Structures are given as C-alpha cells and as structure tokens.
Amino acid sequence: DGSELVDIDNYINANYKKPNDELFGIAKNKNVILISLESTQSFVINETVNGQEITPFLNDFIKESYYFDNFYHQTAQGKTSDSEFIVENSLYPLSRGAVFFTHSGNEYTATPDILGNNGYYTAALHANNKSFWNRDIMYQSLGYDRFYSLPDYEVTAENSVGWGLKDIDFFEQSVQHLKEMPQPFYAKFITLTNHFPFELDEEDRFIEPYTSNNKTVNNYFPTVRYQDEALKLFIERLKAEGLYDDSIIVLYGDHYGISENHNKAMGEFLGEEVTPYVSTQLQRVPFIIHIPGQKGETISTVSGQMDVKPTILHLLGINTKNNIDFGSDLFSEDKLEFTVLRDGSFITKNNIYTRETCYDKGTGEPTDNSACEPYIEKAKNELEYSDKIIYGDLLRFYEDEEFRNSKTFGNEIKFDSN
C-alpha cells in the first residue's frame, strides 16, 4: 500500500515553501526552452583563459537573466541522465547505476507529465541514438510527447565531432523542429560537443587551449567556448523566428566536466590547491533563467538541480503544493539554503560538509562539527526517502484514492493558524 509514501509526504509537506507572490505565474502559458549544458561547471563563467573570455555569450546573457551562482549538480553514475532525472522529478538519483536504466518502468510525476496535463506539448531533442541512457523508454515514463533523436537530424562526417553532431548544427536543425511544435511547448535540448575528451575541429576553436601538462583540462576551455558560441547563435535564431519573447529559457550544467583525476592541473588553473572543500565548490554548475520582460539578477542562494522543477512550475503558475518534490522554488522567500549531493556531502549557507568534515565557507578550512551537525541527519534522511520512492515505485500510489484520503486526513488534523 501507500503507507510508506504517507511518511515521506509528511516530510515533504513540512519542507514545502510557498511561491514568491510576484513571480508566481509570471510566465504563464509561455514556452519553456530547457537546455542541458554538457559538462559545464560554474568556474568558467566570467573567467578567462590566456586572457580570453571562456563564455562571452553567457557572461552577457546572465546580465539579463536570473543567474544562480551557488547551484550544484547532484548527479552520480548516471551522469547526463541523472541530471535529467533530478531536474524533472525533484528526486535524487541512485548512488549506484543509472535510474534511467534501473527504474524506467516506475510511475513518475515529472515536469513533462504535469505540463502535458496543463496544455503543453512536450519534446526532448538530442542528436544521439534514442536508446542511449535508455531515454526512449524513460521519456515515456516522464510523459514526453515526442523525442527528436538521431533519425530526426542530418548527421554527416563534416558536421560531427567527438560524440556526434556539433552543437551549432544541432541547434540550427532543431529550430525547424521547434517551429513545427504546437505552442505552448516545453522543449528540452541536450548539448553534446563539450563532452569528455573535449575534441574539437580547428575551425571551431574560438580560443586557444590552456597550457598545462594535462590535455583534458587544456582542451576543456575551447569546447566550452564553442558551446557558448552555439548558444549565442541559437538565441539569435529564436529571436529571428519570433520565439524569444514567447519563451522562458532555462539553462543548466548537467555535471562536472573535469573529474578529481585532474586536481593538479585544475589547482594550477585556479591558483589554489584542490582540497575536498574546493572540490565540492567545483560541483557548482550554471543555472540560468531568462524571462522575457524581466531584468533578472544574480542570486547566490544555495541550491541544486532538485530545485528546478518547482521553480519552473511556479513561474508557469502551476501549484506544486501536493507534489512529492525534494527541492523547492528558488524564488521562494523562505527557501532553505541546504543542498545535498548524492555522495552525502551537503552545502548550507555558511558550511560545507564532505568526507565527514565540516568546512567553514568563509575560510575554506575545516571547522568544528557543530555547525554542520543539525543537517547531517536531515541529509541522510532525504537521500533515504528518495531511494525508498524509487526502489518501491511509491509514486504509483500518488494518484491512489486511499493515499489521497489518508493525506487529506493528515492535513486536516494539523492546526493551521492561517
């Protein structure tokens, strides 16, 4: 039965944060263009290599958008697929394996599903084999109407590099698909060129590589720069097609690009040793929301991929009060600054807890455990609750009448002074 879900639901309810009055529904019925930025970490934003900007387009774009500079990826072995899972379900991925493979048959209440019920057409676009990461199966469980995959693109030797179709060509060809979609649409784009080992053709190299003795780290910068160019051209196309003003554009980094194997060269680039503290801070990925007519601002609230689902839904004016979301609306005035990574590390306003050590964010040095102590149990609980949902396929009880009734009962016996 759904009794296990009732406990979890009580926890979720207690953590629910009400939406920001001014922004709730600000983008009602607008299209949503969601873009997954392959291997893009926050440290490249507003940064240079050999004196040249790494992300000139994004550096400008964030000035007219909401930019979250303390936003963490929460992925594990499922990499890109984990990021998709987290972003659209507000659940944690699994600590081993990829939930896209292991639990694709579960019931979910994912963003595409919800938006489909709210009059949206939903599509995922990615120029790779449809079965990669089991996407063709999982996307059905997430509620997608359509998956534009490899056969929907013209892929040749000339327009490919590394893992496949180059980002510029991917976006260019995707505009055609976008134009054919009924509106409002929710369209998710998954980029590819900035993928390990960061291969690039000479003609696509807008900046020179970094110069350390680590090829991976060196080559990362030109592919990030290439992706930035692809984004610039895509936005220009959206403007030309008249789609820009009718859409909110949401970008997020999927996971790290530079693993801990490259700490030495990364330390060289950053000018500081990559300690466990620095390494955790390197798990920040860009999160950007552009809303037509809104000036935007940089927001430094501690946040993670988990928070994307309720944030988007609230902007579209869709209530999330009854959802089983572990994240919360990033615009909510009482958002708790607390983000848990899949390895059990967590980040609060003033501290980072990783490898059983509590760090002070002011100094980056280990500090007394007492500052982290109150959150240790909470972090563990969240991961366990989320795992229970996935292993027990508990969201299948979500629509269940018995669960609904017990839930209503639970709510009614609470005293609410409002």
Ligand code: GP9
């Ligand atoms: C593959 C692409 C890359 O389709 O999403 O996957 P990754 O290796 O980053 O998980």
Ligand code: MN
């Ligand atoms: Mn990826």
